[in-house]
Amino acid sequence: MxxxxxxxxxxxxxxxxxxxxxxxxxASQKTSASxxxxxxxxxxxxxxxxxxxxxxxPGMSVAVAIDGKVVWSEGFxxxxxxxxxxxxxSTKLRIGSVSKPITTAAVALLVQSGKLDLDARVQEYVxxxxxxxxxxxxxxxxxxxxxxxxxAGDEMLSMQPYRTVTDGLAMFRDDSLIFPPGTRYxxxxxxxxxxxxxxxxxxxxxxxxxxxxxVLHPLGMRSTIAEHPDSVIEHRARxxxxxxxxxxxxxxxxxxxxxxxxxxxxxxxxxxxxxGSALLQPGFLKEESRSLLFTSQRTSxxxxxxxxxxxxxxTDSLLxxxxxxxxxxxxxxxxxxxYSERRIVVAMLANTNSSFVGSGGGARQVxxxxxx
Numbered sequence: 543m544x545x546x547x548x549x550x551x552x553x554x555x556x557x558x559x560x561x562x563x564x565x566x567x568x569a570s571q572k573t574s575a576s577x578x579x580x581x582x583x584x585x586x587x588x589x590x591x592x593x594x595x596x597x598x599x600p601g602m603s604v605a606v607a608i609d610g611k612v613v614w615s616e617g618f619x620x621x622x623x624x625x626x627x628x629x630x631x632s633t634k635l636r637i638g639s640v641s642k643p644i645t646t647a648a649v650a651l652l653v654q655s656g657k658l659d660l661d662a663r664v665q666e667y668v669x670x671x672x673x674x675x676x677x678x679x680x681x682x683x684x685x686x687x688x689x690x691x692x693x694a695g696d697e698m699l700s701m702q703p704y705r706t707v708t709d710g711l712a713m714f715r716d717d718s719l720i721f722p723p724g725t726r727y728x729x730x731x732x733x734x735x736x737x738x739x740x741x742x743x744x745x746x747x748x749x750x751x752x753x754x755x756x757v758l759h760p761l762g763m764r765s766t767i768a769e770h771p772d773s774v775i776e777h778r779a780r781x782x783x784x785x786x787x788x789x790x791x792x793x794x795x796x797x798x799x800x801x802x803x804x805x806x807x808x809x810x811x812x813x814x815x816x817x818g819s820a821l822l823q824p825g826f827l828k829e830e831s832r833s834l835l836f837t838s839q840r841t842s843x844x845x846x847x848x849x850x851x852x853x854x855x856x857t858d859s860l861l862x863x864x865x866x867x868x869x870x871x872x873x874x875x876x877x878x879x880x881y882s883e884r885r886i887v888v889a890m891l892a893n894t895n896s897s898f899v900g901s902g903g904g905a906r907q908v909x910x911x912x913x914x
Contacts, residue, residue: 576613579606582911583614589907590618593898600782600790600893601629604905605811606912607887610819613912615812621779621893623790632777634765634808635891637876638869642734643835644766644817645803646684646852647757648741648749650831658744660684664736667743670708671736674719680740682723683733684851685839689719690733698872703771703797707738707749710800727847731804738803750802761820766809768802771795778808781873782894793873793894805871811889818865818880818887836865836882858906861886861913868902875900884913 576583586604594602601619605612617629652658660681664671667680674689682688691714704710714732721728738749745752750768758766767775781793798806820826821835838846838855848855856864862883869876875896880887888905898904 579608579613579912582914585911586614586908587616589911590904593896593904594619597896597898598784598788598790599896599898601633601635601779602890602892602896602899603629603631603633603635603811604888604890604908605631605815606908607815607819608912609885610823612812612815621777623780623782629779629893630777631810631812632765633779634767634775634777634810635779635876635893636769636781636869636871636874637807637809637814637878637891638805638871638874639731640809640814640867640869640876640878640889641801641803641805641807642731643821643852643867643878644753644757644807645734645738645741646835647817647821647827648745648753649680649684649737649851650827650835651756652741652744653834654828654831658740664740667740668708668711668736669743671711671739672715676719676722678719678723678736680737681839681851683730683737683740685847685849686727686729686733687724687839687841687847688730688733688736689721689723689725689728690714690730690736691717691720692728692730692732699794699796700800701795701797702800704799707735707742707802710735711739713800724842726841727849731801734804735801741803757817761816761826763809763813763816766807766813768806769798769808771797775808779893781871783873784894790894796872798871805869809891811891814876814878814889815887818878818889819885822880822882822885822887861909866902866905868900870895870900877902877905879905879909881909881913884909886912888912 601621603617605615615631621627621629621633661679663677678688742749783793835851853865858864861881866879876891878889888909890899890905892899
């Protein structure tokens with residue numbers, strides 16, 4: 543058994559030359575990129591540390607990519623307060639609704655391959671989903687126009703394990719629509735959970751397997767996985783909440799298997815800026831697919847919603863066109879923002895609820911530092 547790593551190491555060296563050389567080249571490229579942005583990194587580092595102290599955040603992680611290259615990636619504070627484990631760029635944290643852009647990357651691949659019609663009824667792909675008073679389409683689900691309700695009560699604190707995506711729909715499948723689809727925008731993670739069942743029906747594969755094989759692996763997102771609570775996951779952080787008196791508490795146990803697509807992944811900022819960088823240029827997706835994701839949808843009366851397919855669409859007065867998504871989880875916040883004209887991508891994660899992270903304010907401030 544002990545020979546296998548050595549055999550793999552020798553084989554790699556024979557095929558590619560020295561693996562140490564290859565890793566040194568990557569490290570050298572990162573060092574060179576960091577040197578060019580030393581001033582911005584120093585200012586961003588101070589900004590993050592100040593926000594953590596003010597917001598009493600145990601741990602945070604940040605990454606910045608420019609023109610498709612990671613120029614800064616750093617962890618701050620503690621991933622595990624009780625055991626003194628520090629946050630590093632490899633620390634995996636909950637990304638909440640930043641899972642949605644991952645899901646819609648899979649949706650776009652199915653659309654461009656002709657396997658998914660965004661304007662078909664969802665029952666074409668999920669026959670078991672009950673017919674409602676009005677037809678619901680995948681396009682509407684992906685833009686929060688489908689009339690599917692969002693979380694109710696303490697559903698975010700669910701401890702119930704669900705074996706399949708379809709099983710997880712039980713949480714809302716029998717509920718009535720809250721409005722006729724298309725008539726208004728209303729954010730719904732449950733709508734995205736139904737969208738993941740659409741992905742399964744269109745692809746003929748389990749949702750997580752399809753995403754892993756077609757999105758995560760091709761983009762090198764090796765640290766992005768579904769957070770199965772019973773699995774041993776390397777570099778997984780712990781999560782925290784604040785008591786009413788301000789003291790730090792362990793976040794309550796949750797099982798997110800009902801919402802992989804809407805908020806169930808864990809990741810690193812480096813992985814997330816890889817996703818953003820890949821979506822900012824043709825290659826992984828065709829140009830028309832990128833346009834599909836990044837064009838605001840409209841309600842039936844013609845009003846723009848400011849949300850495309852899995853992305854908020856906006857304009858920054860200094861940095862131009864802005865594409866973003868935030869995420870809130872039990873004991874965590876996340877934000878991913880892309881500036882398509884500047885080709886800057888920033889991701890920020892924290893292992894407690896932090897307005898600096900969750901509002902996007904932190905990531906946007908960091909982006910402006912790197913745009914100078």
